[in-house]
Amino acid sequence: MTLRNPTRRTTLKMMGTSAGLIAAPSIIRPAYAQSNVLNITTYDKFLPEGFVEQFEKDTGIEVRIRLTDDQGKQYNLLAAEGADPTTDIVTVAGHRLSQFMASDLLQPIDPSRISTWDNLAGPYKGAPQLIRKGEVYGIPLLAGFEGMVRNTDYTKPSDSWGLMFDPEYKGFTTYIISDFVSITMKYLGYDGDFVAYVDKPEEAQAAVNAARDFLIEHKDMVRKFYDGGAEVQQMLVNEDVYVAQTWSGPAAKLIMDGFPIELSIPKEGTYGFLYSFNLVNHAPNVDAAYTFFSALLANPEVGAAMTRQSGFASAFSGVDQLLTDRERAAIALPEEQIARIQFFAEENRDMKNEMIDRAVAEIKAA
Incomplete structure (x- = not known):
């Protein structure tokens, strides 16, 4: 990285x-x-x-x-x-x-x-x-960072974003589409932050299309798409979903409150x-x-x-x-996971925003 x-x-x-x-x-x-x-x-x-x-x-x-x-x-x-x-x-x-x-x-x-x-x-x-x-x-x-959370009572341990696409949890996953497109690009081996695609719009579009098509193919995994932290917290508390992509803050808050939630950074990395x-x-x-x-x-x-x-x-x-101790534990992660965080860069933001916004609309419409 x-x-x-x-x-x-x-x-x-x-x-x-x-x-x-x-x-x-x-x-x-x-x-x-x-x-x-x-x-x-x-x-x-x-x-x-x-x-x-x-x-x-x-x-x-x-x-x-x-x-x-x-x-x-x-x-x-x-x-x-x-x-x-x-x-x-x-x-x-x-x-x-x-x-x-x-x-x-x-x-x-x-x-x-x-x-x-x-x-x-x-x-x-x-x-x-x-x-x-x-x-x-x-x-x-x-x-903060984009993390993967799972209900430890109903899911198996995993160090990969692939858990979001495991058929065992069909209908029990959720994510913010615009955020998860970038993560899916990273999961598939592409640059979800678009720094590698400066002056390479065709290459960038191909990468976005691959992530878009993958998410459309696995759309039946999703209980519903969500928009804000409070919404995903409620879905996890109500056990409407077992696995989710979420910002670290809402997940850590649930851990502080004693819910059986694990927050991790999968091996493919995050932002x-x-x-x-x-x-x-x-x-x-x-x-x-x-x-x-x-x-x-x-x-x-x-x-x-x-x-x-x-x-x-x-x-x-x-x-x-x-x-x-509980509060510190909720926001702490093993060093090997911390090393997987890549801060969002500012290069190529216009291209990224335009292509991902279009992909989000296409995923919703599919």
């Missing part, structure tokens, strides 16, 4: 050894500069309610939260709003950052304005995924990602955003709460010491 990220090894080591409720969403009103207001778009289970309440009490800044469950929807909204955004801070996954930046939707962050910047864990302070032309474009929050808080270009409440960033990093308990709620590994220093 090619090492594309100079800090990847240390980042992965931390993911292997460390790692509620969310504030009630408020209606996002038209954005006008208000020093006592901050609009944040983020995922469910990312911001601890207690932290938000204490921040509002300490600063007098009202936090208005809008929940998102899809990077594409978030991008489309910001692009449509242009120079008049209705949010100040958004949560972007690392492999989508270049898309947001190419459309001039984000502004660089000045670490000198964040008094607690040094409370980020070492490998994340200079995460290459968040740096462009020497400028920082995000506050690292949580790290990793980093979530960050990002400052929107033309954000009306920039000063409030920096006040929020400083408060967010002030106490590792906040990072621990984010890990407990989301299941993802924290980018904040000192979190590992605050987790219980």
Whole structure:
């Protein structure tokens, strides 16, 4: 596996050894500069309610939260709003950052304005995924990966994505199609991240077609396709499915809660990602955003709460010491599995998005 990220090894080591409720969403009103207001778009289970309440009490800044469950929807909204955004801070996954930046939707962050910047864990302070032309474009929050989960009461151990296609579990598997196309490409021996296909559209299309046809051939394995973490958690808890592709966070949260779930990285490998808080270009409440960033990093308990709620590994220093043995075990993996994680690269994103989006539509229609 090619090492594309100079800090990847240390980042992965931390993911292997460390790692509620969310504030009630408020209606996002038209954005006008208000020093006592901050609009944040983020995922469910990312911001601890207690932290938000204490921040509002300490600063007098009202936090208005809008929940998102899809990077594409978030991008489309910001692009449509242009120079008049209705949010100040958004949560972007690392492999989508270049898309947001190419459309001039984000502004660089000045670490000198964040008094607690040094409370980020070492490998994340200079995460290459968040740096462009020497400028920082995000506050690292949580790290995760695409994993395979199985209900240990009803399935046999396996170190291969092939378990998703085992006839024994016909009708008891699930996945997010857009994510699983890339993983299926890797399973079949292709480059699911498309880095190898720069300036090779015909080769890329052939690889996508192979994965698409394979998934269509095995479509009867799938109970249903899902879209979000809460949905796959419910399917696993209800025993509607026994095997699934899912983000590491939702699976780890089930393990923390005591469900008979095993999370693994199969021998064929998988893809990793980093979530960050990002400052929107033309954000009306920039000063409030920096006040929020400083408060967010002030106490590792906040990072621990984010890990407990989301299941993802924290980018904040000192979190590992605050987790219980069960919580640490839920987000820890053997080193040989950790080595199988390849962080999503940013090369060739347009080609990848276009071809995979088309493949997803074709799989659904088949």
